[in-house]
Amino acid sequence: MADIITHSTGMPPQLHLRTTVPCKYRSGAILGTGTYAVVKEMQHIASGHTYAGKIINKRAHTNLRSISNELRTQLLLPPARPLLRCHDYFETPHSVYIITELCSGxxxxxxxxxxxxxxxxxxxxxxxxxxxxxxxxxxxxxxxxxxxxxxxxxxxxxxxxxxxxxxxxxxxxxxxxxxxxxxxxxxxxxxxxxxxxxxxxxxxxxxxxxxxxxxxxxxxxxxxxxxxxxxxxxxxxxxxxxxxxxxxxxxxxxxxxxxxxxxxxxxxxxxxxxxxxxxxxxxxxxxxxxxxxxxxxxxxxxxxxxxxxxxxxxxxxxxxxxxxxxxxxxxxxxxxxx
The missing domain is CATH 1.10.510.10 (Transferase(Phosphotransferase) domain 1)
Known part of the structure; x- marks a missing residue:
């Protein structure tokens, strides 16, 4: 998760997101919705593992810095069971994806x-x-x-x-x-x-x-x-x-x-x-x-x-x-x- 890229998507310089081919994951059922984001089941095609994917609409979200902040916070925190684990993150021209463990409850x-x-x-x-x-x-x-x-x-x-x-x-x-x-x-x-x-x-x-x-x-x-x-x-x-x-x-x-x-x-x-x-x-x-x-x-x-x-x-x-x-x-x- 250390890839750094140069892009012009408006994300602040504190954290550069990698670009990932979206078909790396297969989206499934909607788990929740919010003002700027939707959370879906995301199956990693290569491994078959299912995660939760928070998909943030960059056009609707007016504070892109907060997206960067959320990611930086999750990457800063050490792995611990009482904290939600982040597995992957990437962006497309219109969305930011944060892939975390799936909490089925x-x-x-x-x-x-x-x-x-x-x-x-x-x-x-x-x-x-x-x-x-x-x-x-x-x-x-x-x-x-x-x-x-x-x-x-x-x-x-x-x-x-x-x-x-x-x-x-x-x-x-x-x-x-x-x-x-x-x-x-x-x-x-x-x-x-x-x-x-x-x-x-x-x-x-x-x-x-x-x-x-x-x-x-x-x-x-x-x-x-x-x-x-x-x-x-x-x-x-x-x-x-x-x-x-x-x-x-x-x-x-x-x-x-x-x-x-x-x-x-x-x-x-x-x-x-x-x-x-x-x-x-x-x-x-x-x-x-x-x-x-x-x-x-x-x-x-x-x-x-x-x-x-x-x-x-x-x-x-x-x-x-x-x-x-x-x-x-x-x-x-x-x-x-x-």
Whole structure:
């Protein structure tokens, strides 16, 4: 993937895309569509392997630099199971193709409703492991949400969609652009106080709370930023979320609260999140203990602790997420990978 070519397609100089004969791949079913791109199954003809191909329309996409940024980010990140793997990339006169592993389970959002606490631990742990890798490489995702996390056929989860990602150098000071998805943006971003990798940990806390309680507690924060301006306001929203899920353990609630600290300096890092008692537990031990309790009739809430495997999708989609569109105040061509 180190080929460099000279071309006049308008792609910025940070990353030159190779030209590849399109018939190297055979396109298949459409997996998803967006404003500027469509995702299809792509079969590599020579090997027979099937991948996912994100096909970006260069004429419709006004910020070609962001395409280059997404590719550079994926190539910068080391191979890690919690991150979506990029296998190939190339361009034609009208499109840019990003070929990644195929995650047959689709978006994590489809699997979030009706999950038990063990399943939540497994998912959040994988996301935290992915953030450890990303932040260790100096990359901030900036748009972590269930729609940007994919489920593989074996039930494991991969962080995807690096279009908003940026590299971060503490010596250059905090980032200031407001971008991402309303309801998942950290207070320091929404209130323009400057931010760093902590915005990803805030988003992880929102995802964890969403999985545990069935709803995003900050779905109105885009229009009412005061809801995340103080710790007291955040704690009040969390209390409302837990009322609908009284079976959520005290350890899980403490974990979410530690991620949703308004002060980013008080927030857990990705490494500290992994070491938190809620994620550091032995899942098999919990599973068998809960199963034994259920068998003996000790608790009626065992079904809330032990339930269907992650690979089994729910019958209905997850609860509605407010404002699932992404937002960015960055201008086209502004602030490339930094």
């Amino acid at each position: 689709g978006e994590l959002l489809r699997y979030m409703r009706g999950r038990n606490e063990i399943e939540c631990i497994g998912v959040v742990r994988q996301l935290a492991e992915g953030l450890v890798v990303m932040h260790g490489a100096g990359v901030v995702h900036r748009d972590l949400k269930p729609e940007n996390c994919l489920v593989r056929g074996d039930g494991s989860v991969a962080i995807a969609d690096f279009g908003m990602a940026r590299t971060f150098d503490p010596d250059l000071g905090p980032m200031t652009s407001v971008c991402g998805t309303p309801g998942y943006m950290a207070p320091e971003m929404v209130l323009r106080r400057g931010y760093a990798v902590g915005v990803d940990l805030w988003a992880l806390g929102v995802v964890a709370c969403f999985m545990l309680s069935g709803s995003n507690p900050f779905h109105h924060s885009r229009v009412r930023p005061e809801l995340i301006a103080s710790q007291q306001a955040v704690d009040a929203l969390l209390e409302d979320a837990w009322r609908s899920s009284p079976w959520v353990s005290a350890t899980a609630r403490r974990f979410v609260r530690a991620l949703l600290a308004v002060d980013p300096e008080a927030r857990l890092t990705a490494e500290r999140a992994l070491a938190h008692p809620w994620l550091a537990v032995d899942l098999l031990e919990i599973y068998f203990a809960a199963a034994a309790a259920a068998a003996e009739g000790v608790t009626k809430d065992a079904a809330k602790i032990v339930g269907p495997a992650m690979v089994t999708p729910p019958e209905s989609p997850c609860a509605t997420v407010y404002a699932s569109r992404i937002y960015s105040d960055e201008k086209p061509g502004e602030k490339p990978l930094r």
